[in-house]
Amino acid sequence: MLEIRGLAKRYENGLRALEGVDLVVPSGRFVTVIGPSGCGKSTLLRLLAGLERPSAGTVRLGGEDLRGPSPNIGVVFQEPRLMPWLDLLRNVAFGLSRRIARRERAAMAARAIARVGLAGFERALPKELSGGMAQRAALARALVTRPRLLLLDEPFSALDALLRARLREELLRIWAEDRPTVVLVTHDLDEAVLLADTVVVLGGRPGSVRAVVENDAPRPRAVHEPGVRMLRGRLLALLGSCERAAT
Amino acid sequence: MATLFARFDRAELGAPRAPGRTAGLRRPSSALWGLVVPVALALLWELAAAKGWIARRLLPPPSTVAATLLELHRSGELSRHLAATLGRVGTGFALGVAVGSLAAALTGTIDVLRRLLDPSIQALRAIPSIAWVPLFVLWFGIFETPKILLIALGAFFPVYLGLESGIRSVDRKLVEVGRVFRLGPLAVLLRILLPGALPSWLTGIRGGLGLAWMFVIAAELVGASEGLGYLLVDGQMSGNAAVILGALFLFALFGKATDALLVSASRRAVAWQDAFRSGT
Ligand SMILES: Nc1ncnc2c1ncn2[C@@H]1O[C@H](COP(=O)(O)OP(=O)(O)OP(=O)(O)O)[C@@H](O)[C@H]1O
Ligand SMILES: [Mg+2]
Numbered sequence: 001m002l003e004i005r006g007l008a009k010r011y012e013n014g015l016r017a018l019e020g021v022d023l024v025v026p027s028g029r030f031v032t033v034i035g036p037s038g039c040g041k042s043t044l045l046r047l048l049a050g051l052e053r054p055s056a057g058t059v060r061l062g063g064e065d066l067r068g069p070s071p072n073i074g075v076v077f078q079e080p081r082l083m084p085w086l087d088l089l090r091n092v093a094f095g096l097s098r099r100i101a102r103r104e105r106a107a108m109a110a111r112a113i114a115r116v117g118l119a120g121f122e123r124a125l126p127k128e129l130s131g132g133m134a135q136r137a138a139l140a141r142a143l144v145t146r147p148r149l150l151l152l153d154e155p156f157s158a159l160d161a162l163l164r165a166r167l168r169e170e171l172l173r174i175w176a177e178d179r180p181t182v183v184l185v186t187h188d189l190d191e192a193v194l195l196a197d198t199v200v201v202l203g204g205r206p207g208s209v210r211a212v213v214e215n216d217a218p219r220p221r222a223v224h225e226p227g228v229r230m231l232r233g234r235l236l237a238l239l240g241s242c243e244r245a246a247t
Numbered sequence: 248m249a250t251l252f253a254r255f256d257r258a259e260l261g262a263p264r265a266p267g268r269t270a271g272l273r274r275p276s277s278a279l280w281g282l283v284v285p286v287a288l289a290l291l292w293e294l295a296a297a298k299g300w301i302a303r304r305l306l307p308p309p310s311t312v313a314a315t316l317l318e319l320h321r322s323g324e325l326s327r328h329l330a331a332t333l334g335r336v337g338t339g340f341a342l343g344v345a346v347g348s349l350a351a352a353l354t355g356t357i358d359v360l361r362r363l364l365d366p367s368i369q370a371l372r373a374i375p376s377i378a379w380v381p382l383f384v385l386w387f388g389i390f391e392t393p394k395i396l397l398i399a400l401g402a403f404f405p406v407y408l409g410l411e412s413g414i415r416s417v418d419r420k421l422v423e424v425g426r427v428f429r430l431g432p433l434a435v436l437l438r439i440l441l442p443g444a445l446p447s448w449l450t451g452i453r454g455g456l457g458l459a460w461m462f463v464i465a466a467e468l469v470g471a472s473e474g475l476g477y478l479l480v481d482g483q484m485s486g487n488a489a490v491i492l493g494a495l496f497l498f499a500l501f502g503k504a505t506d507a508l509l510v511s512a513s514r515r516a517v518a519w520q521d522a523f524r525s526g527t
Contacts, residue, residue: 051426068429075427081420085442085519094438095428127521 001027002048002149002181007057008206009043016206017043021057023200023209027148028179032186032196034235036242040207041185045153048183049075061149074142074180076152080134082126082141088113089122092140112144113137115174132163136170143174150175152184156191164188168195172219189239193231194221201235203242211238307489312496315489331474332463333501335391339398340459344452346399347406355414355444356436368407376401376458377465384469394466401462402455409451413444446520449513456509460502 007021018040025031033041046052048059050069059066061073082091093109100108113119116136126134135155142150152171156164168191175182186192192199196215203210213235217227289309295301296308303311319325350368354361379400383393417440425435441448467476475494482490 049427051423069427071429073427077420079420081424083421083424083439083442084521085445085517094424125519127519 001025001060001062002183003058003060004048005058005060007044007047007059008055009040009047009052010055018047018208019206020208021202023212025181025183025198027062027181029197030175030182030184030195031198031200032184032192033200033202034186034189034192034239035202035207035210036239037187039202039204039242041202042153043207044202045075045151045183045185048149049073049151051075071145072148074145074147074150076135076138076142076150076155078154078157080126080131080138082129082134082137084126087123087125088118088129088137091126091137092144095141095145108144109140112140115143116140116170132159132167135159135167139167139171139174143178146178146180148180150180150182152182154185154187157187164191171195189232189235190223190228192235193217193228194223199231199235201238201242203239210242213238304486305488307492312489312492315487316493316496319490319493328473328475328478329497329501331471332467332476335394335398335466335474336459336463336505339395339463340402340456342395342399343402343455343459344406347403347451347455348410348448350403351407351410351414351448352436352441355411355440356432365411368404372404372408376404376462380465380469389470394463394471397466398459398462401458405451405454405458406448407451409454410444410448413447413451414440416447417443446517449509449517453506453509453513456505457502460498460505464498 002023002025004021004023007018008016009018010016021044033044035041043052047054048066050066050073061070082088083094086094089106089109092112093105096105096108110119110122113122116139118133118136118140121129121133126137129137135158139155155171156167159167171182172195182195184195186195193215199213199215200209201211201213202208213231215231217225217231221228223229292301292306293308293310296303296306296311307315316325319328350364354365354368376397379397380393383397387393387396421439421443422435425439430438463474464476464479467474468480471477471480475497478494479491482488482494
């Protein structure tokens with residue numbers, strides 16, 4: 001269970017990015033976060049990742065207060081952020097504790113690499129990977145520690161539509177296997193609806209939760225299904241009202 | 248799977264990778280290109296001396312220089328001078344690299360230290376290192392210590408500046424990955440900052456080597472009884488231009504050779520770089 005209570009973030013320059021964010025996510029749920037640009041989606045994710053300190057409020061994961069980065073949380077950024085000097089295997093193994101034996105680390109990394117469909121590229125350097133492969137590698141690096149909470153900030157936004165669809169499928173497959181709680185930020189409404197059990201709409205400045213929409217459409221889903229299209233329309237209307245409120 | 252593990256077992260910092268095949272094919276021909284001008288000049292020079300166009304006493308031809316060097320070599324003098332100079336350069340350079348790298352690693356990771364020390368180091372850099380010679384002689388006498396310290400000082404600054412600026416320019420986003428995985432300051436230094444700063448660090452080390460060669464001459468000109476710098480002084484005193492030219496030639500030869508060694512070693516260490524014409 002992920003519990004967010006009264007969460008607020010005010011940056012050092014005085015800018016209030018988030019205020020009064022309340023959200024409870026049961027374990028194993030897939031949550032997508034949408035909202036107009038600048039409403040604090042990335043800020044929310046960074047707070048959940050423990051990379052920023054909240055100015056007020058708390059985040060609790062599995063009943064424990066979150067203070068800083070946690071081994072139970074995996075993060076995938078918008079960019080792959082691979083270490084250019086490490087090959088794929090070492091990049092994926094990067095987050096594994098040094099107390100685990102080398103061979104065990106290598107085996108774990110190799111398994112994670114196979115899960116994201118990159119088997120055979122263990123020795124490739126980041127400069128030898130395509131954008132999609134690099135983002136898969138970043139996903140593998142986040143998964144290798146078996147996090148209970150997986151955070152993704154517009155992970156596929158730099159990729160073309162076809163590749164994005166494939167990576168979505170892969171992410172759903174992995175999610176179905178491991179069942180981590182997932183919070184994924186996106187600006188793609190289709191993506192938000194296709195993936196989510198719950199869609200959270202952020203809005204306003206400072207940003208706060210404008211709507212929480214449950215998505216019961218059966219899986220697997222496709223964009224053209226009536227349930228998916230209806231929900232998409234609803235979200236579009238909600239986003240529109242956020243934009244109007246902001247201006 | 249076995250090869251997979253074998254690779255994984257290697258040290259993480261700058262693991263060498265097989266150099267690209269194209270580089271291996273290109274290198275000999277480019278080395279030949281570089282030889283064209285010196286060889287042509289030497290031939291022209293030889294010809295000019297033979298025809299009497301230039302004064303042999305002031306500008307002896309390559310054959311005379313070679314004969315002089317050979318003679319020095321036969322008497323065992325040459326290897327004594329070479330050993331002295333190479334020993335000084337090696338020791339001083341190693342000391343400068345070690346201290347410069349340590350200082351940069353400290354100021355690069357510990358913010359308080361950077362604010363405390365970096366301005367002073369930058370200020371000291373403004374003093375041309377030769378200006379330290381009188382003080383060093385006063386403090387350490389005229390034997391080996393001041394020479395090695397002077398060379399170390401010359402190598403220190405480029406190494407320090409290279410690593411320090413390299414660490415500062417490491418992508419903040421990569422450092423954040425370290426935070427996500429809760430790495431401590433030492434792990435961030437060893438696993439993110441130093442590898443990320445490696446290209447700039449190596450550039451600094453290369454500059455340091457160049458300065459080490461420059462400063463060994465300065466040190467040996469001041470007061471030495473052996474070394475290539477001493478040969479220069481000796482040649483001047485005895486009016487023997489061939490000895491001076493021979494020493495200059497040896498400086499060029501060894502300076503270039505050590506530099507080439509360093510470059511080829513670093514090319515493999517930064518093969519991961521995704522840069523325009525990386526490695527050339
Ligand atoms: N480090 C920072 N310091 C100061 N202000 C910041 C910082 N990071 C973000 N902000 C501000 O906080 C607000 C929210 O930013 P955030 O990046 O969370 O928005 P976002 O919803 O992710 O936007 P986008 O959809 O464009 O990615 C913005 O006004 C931004 O300028
Ligand atoms: Mg964002």
